[in-house]
Amino acid sequence: MEEQKLIAACKANDRLAQQLLYNRYANAMFTISYRITKDKELAADVLQEAFVRVFHYIYTFRGESTLGAWIKTIVVRSALAILKKEKKELSFDISEVDESPTNLHFLHDIDYIEKAILSLPSGYRTVFLLIEVEGYTHQDVADLLGVSVGTSKSQLFYAKKRLRELISPKIE
Amino acid sequence: MEDFKQIKLDNQKYLPPKDLWSKIEFDLDYQNNIKPLLEQLPERTAPSHIWGEIEKNIPSVRMRLFKKKWVVQTVAASVLLVIGFGLGRWFNNKPSNTPQLGYSQVKTITYLDEDQESINEVLDEYVKKCKYYPNENSCSLVNDFTDLVSAKAELENIIKRMGNSDNIMQQLRRIELEKTRIIRNMAQRI
Numbered sequence: 001m002e003e004q005k006l007i008a009a010c011k012a013n014d015r016l017a018q019q020l021l022y023n024r025y026a027n028a029m030f031t032i033s034y035r036i037t038k039d040k041e042l043a044a045d046v047l048q049e050a051f052v053r054v055f056h057y058i059y060t061f062r063g064e065s066t067l068g069a070w071i072k073t074i075v076v077r078s079a080l081a082i083l084k085k086e087k088k089e090l091s092f093d094i095s096e097v098d099e100s101p102t103n104l105h106f107l108h109d110i111d112y113i114e115k116a117i118l119s120l121p122s123g124y125r126t127v128f129l130l131i132e133v134e135g136y137t138h139q140d141v142a143d144l145l146g147v148s149v150g151t152s153k154s155q156l157f158y159a160k161k162r163l164r165e166l167i168s169p170k171i172e
Numbered sequence: 173m174e175d176f177k178q179i180k181l182d183n184q185k186y187l188p189p190k191d192l193w194s195k196i197e198f199d200l201d202y203q204n205n206i207k208p209l210l211e212q213l214p215e216r217t218a219p220s221h222i223w224g225e226i227e228k229n230i231p232s233v234r235m236r237l238f239k240k241k242w243v244v245q246t247v248a249a250s251v252l253l254v255i256g257f258g259l260g261r262w263f264n265n266k267p268s269n270t271p272q273l274g275y276s277q278v279k280t281i282t283y284l285d286e287d288q289e290s291i292n293e294v295l296d297e298y299v300k301k302c303k304y305y306p307n308e309n310s311c312s313l314v315n316d317f318t319d320l321v322s323a324k325a326e327l328e329n330i331i332k333r334m335g336n337s338d339n340i341m342q343q344l345r346r347i348e349l350e351k352t353r354i355i356r357n358m359a360q361r362i
Contacts, residue, residue: 013231022223030218040219047218048225055230113209133210160202167206 003067010058018055025068026051029075035129036079038118042086043079050078072134076144083122116166120159127152128159291355298358313361317354320347 006024009017029050033043053074061070117125126145130136131152136144138152145152295317302311324347327340 015227018230019223019227022226026218026222027215030222031214031216034216043216044219044222048222048229051222051226052229055226110209110212110214113206114213117213132207133213160206161198163206164198164202 007058007061007063007067010055011061013055021054021067022051025071028068029071032072032075032129032134033079035114035118035133036076036122036126037083038122038125042082046075046079046082049082050075053078073144076130076134080126080144113167116163119166120162124155124159124162127155128163131156132160294355294359294362297362301362313354313358317351317358320351320354323347324351 006017006021010021026047030043030047033046033050034040037043037046050071054071057074061067117128120128123145127141130141130144131138138149138156141147141152142149147155295314299311299314302314324344327344327347331340
């Protein structure tokens with residue numbers, strides 16, 4: 001179904017259209033949730049809460065961004081809210097880095113890269129994921145996390161530096 | 173022009189930070205070696221039970237129709253109430269040609285008993301006292317009353333001779349009213 005028709009049907013509360021929309025975005029949004037929360041159960045809660053919000057508020061969607069970007073913002077906000085609720089607020093302490101992302105089998109072991117990313121402290125990880133993987137700007141991240149643009153930039157720099165440290169020995 | 177050509181910009185005036193190259197090198201390294209890998213990060217599969225949970229928490233079409241119907245019914249009922257109230261008021265205030273029941277209270281003023289005995293008593297009492305009043309007008313009420321009695325007797329004679337007429341009857345009523353007024357004044361003074 002074409003996206004505009006899908007949105008219109010969801011606004012009319014068509015259950016099949018809602019399910020179709022969910023199926024279209026569920027995996028991508030679950031992935032973002034998991035990378036932010038680093039916990040599959042929490043990520044499932046985030047996905048559930050976020051999509052309930054999506055269907056409640058889809059009547060407010062005016063098409064100023066893509067539907068995917070709109071849903072992604074809701075998912076990120078839900079993830080940050082759940083972390084806060086679970087008292088797992090974002091940490092920007094680099095000493096919390098997990099030093100042992102192991103099991104590297106070959107250079108392009110994507111799982112290793114993901115583990116390296118997940119080993120970053122939650123604050124660094126979230127900034128890195130939102131900007132480098134999801135394509136947000138520093139201003140977007142500053143607004144979402146309630147930090148300054150400068151903080152976002154410095155967190156990204158340290159996240160990249162740390163990742164390079166974790167990955168470079170394997171590359172060289 | 174010559175002077176201008178001779179001016180040489182000092183290329184060493186502003187120097188970049190010493191660690192800039194290392195930062196550029198770092199970014200290049202990141203862009204070449206890490207960034208491409210990020211695009212290949214695996215996508216996770218959402219647990220299958222989540223849709224069922226979401227479905228429980230979003231309003232169904234039926235629920236929404238029910239809500240819509242409920243809102244429409246409420247609005248309709250309110251409109252009917254307002255119309256009913258308005259019509260009721262209009263009917264209550266509407267001028268009608270049909271006979272209507274009503275009542276009125278008529279107050280009757282009771283004057284002195286006009287029987288001759290009572291009048292004579294008042295006259296006697298008044299005459300006794302009015303002599304002592306310094307005001308001349310006080311005793312004049314007796315004269316006024318005597319004049320009225322004379323006028324009445326004259327009219328009664330006319331009726332005997334010439335018969336009754338509306339005009340004479342109207343004059344008799346006026347005389348009686350005036351006599352009553354004078355007797356009341358006398359009664360107030362005794």
